[in-house]
Amino acid sequence: MKKTILLFLIIAFISNSYSQTYKVSQKINVSGDEGWDYLAVDQVNQHLFVSHGSIVNVIDLKSNKTINTIPDTKGVHGIAIANDLNKAFISNGKDNSVTIVNLKTFKLIDKVAIEGQKPDAILYDQFSKKVLTYNAKSNDATVIDANTNKIIKTIPLGGKPEFSVTDTKGLIYVNIEDKNEIKTIDANKLEVTASWSIAPGDEPSGLAIDPETNRLFSVCSNNLMVIVNLSNGKIIKTLPIGEGCDGVVFDPEKKLIFSSNGEGTITVVKEENANTFSVLETVKTQKGARTIALNKTTHQLYLPTADFGIKPEPTKENPQPRASLIPNSFMVLVVENNAK
Template sequence: MKKIFSIILVGFCFTNCISQNYKVSKKINVAGDEGWDYLAVDEVNHHLFVSHGNVVNVIDLKSDKTIATIPDTKGVHGIAIANDLNKAFITDGKDNAVTIINLKTFEFIDKVTIEGQKPDAVLYDPFSKKVFTYNAKSNDATVLDAITNKVVKTIPLGGKPEFSVTNTNGLIYVNIEDKNEIKTIDATKLEVVATWSIAPGNEPSGLAIDLETNRLFSVCGNNLMVIVDATNGKIIKTLPIGDGCDGVAFDAKKKLIFSSNGEGTITVVKEENANTFSVFETVKTQKGARTIALNKTTNQLYLSTAEFGEKPEPTTENPKPRASLIPNSFVVLVVENNSK
């Protein structure tokens, strides 16, 4: 009986202790009252790029100050960092274009119009030196040569693409939200070479990858994380996550996966090995913090959100109204390990 009691006590202590590991350590105030989507970390220059309405705010991560605002990025969604080329590629969803800027000076380099409609997520693949924009309205991916800034191809995807990752060795993976699939793109041939169902996952959005174990982590709108073998599409595990997820990040050092949930939580999943995964803890953040970026140098996590007013009643013209944003409440949350 004593041994059983000790095991129960240790399990109870472990469960309660790990719940204190991660927390919001600070909030960085950012001017502006418009909506937001993805964030991206430039670890070389210690900057954070934050999509924000029709601009991109650049935050110096040493001082937590906004040091630049990149204008004319109407309906901005994603930012891809290419340190080897000293460029950032920004999707302008309302202009059907990609804005390209200098990473160090933030000077404008080019604005490239694409045939795809409503570019959303964007990926820079260092293997092929290509940029992939994922176009929500036209159900395809536009490919740019990252060196010349020229459009080289449009790849049909047969569904609405969401976030994407690269295996850095010639293959690109992208969630297809309305088909509950992951598609694999050959970065050299620039064509789809595999399509995998991730059912029971529904409406996949965020995607991350463990390059060591070849595992994909897809977070879905029905409160599931689906873990997939990136070599053959086999589903390894499904785990519960919070509501309203739109992003996921993987910490390769700690073997932790972070699902950012718009309800105001992060679900943290631990990878013990290639086939063993479990929910590690749930971290309280703030309502609306649904996208996430990891600083691989400091292991800090960044999420953007704001405070909300009352939600209007549904009408025939607007059956799904959104709550208004409270002015001057936009922030970037910094989440880090409290026990380090």
């Protein structure tokens, strides 16, 4: 009996320790009252690029201060960092363009108009030196030569693309939200080579990759993380995550996957090996913190959000009203491991 009680206490202690591991450690206040989407870490220069309505805020991660604002990025969604070329590529959803800036001076290099409509997620593939914008309205991907800033091709995707990752060896993977699929793109041929169903996952958005174990982590609107073998598209496991997820990142050193849930939580998943995964803990963040970026140098996580007012009652003209943003409340949450 005493051994049973002791074992129970040990298990309870371990469980409680896990539940207290990651916490919001800081809130970086950022000026402006517009909406947001993706954010990206420049690992080399330790800068954070934050999409923010019609601008991009650049935060110095050593001081947590805004050091620059990149203007004229109407309806900005994503930022792709190309350190080897000293460029950042920014997708502008409202004017169908890509803004290209110098990573160190933040000066404009070029602004490229694309034929694709409503560019959303954007990816830089260092292997092929290409940038792909994933166009939500035209259901395709625009390919840009990252060296010349010229458009090379448009790749039909047959559905609405969301986030994308590269294996850095010639293959690119992208979630197709309205088809519940992951598509594989050959970075050299610039064509789709495979389409995999990820059912029971529904409306996949965020995507992360572990190239060492050949695993993809796709987060879906029906509160599931779907773990996929990137060699053949086979589903390895599904795990529960929080409500309203729109982002996921993988920390290769800690072997942890972080799902950012708009309800105000992060689901932390542990990768024990290529076939063993489990939910480690649920971290409280803040409502609206649905996208996420990882600093691989410090292992800190960044999530943009704001404070919200009272949600209006539904009307005939507006059956699905949204709560308004409280002015001057936009921020980036910093989440880290307090036990590190």
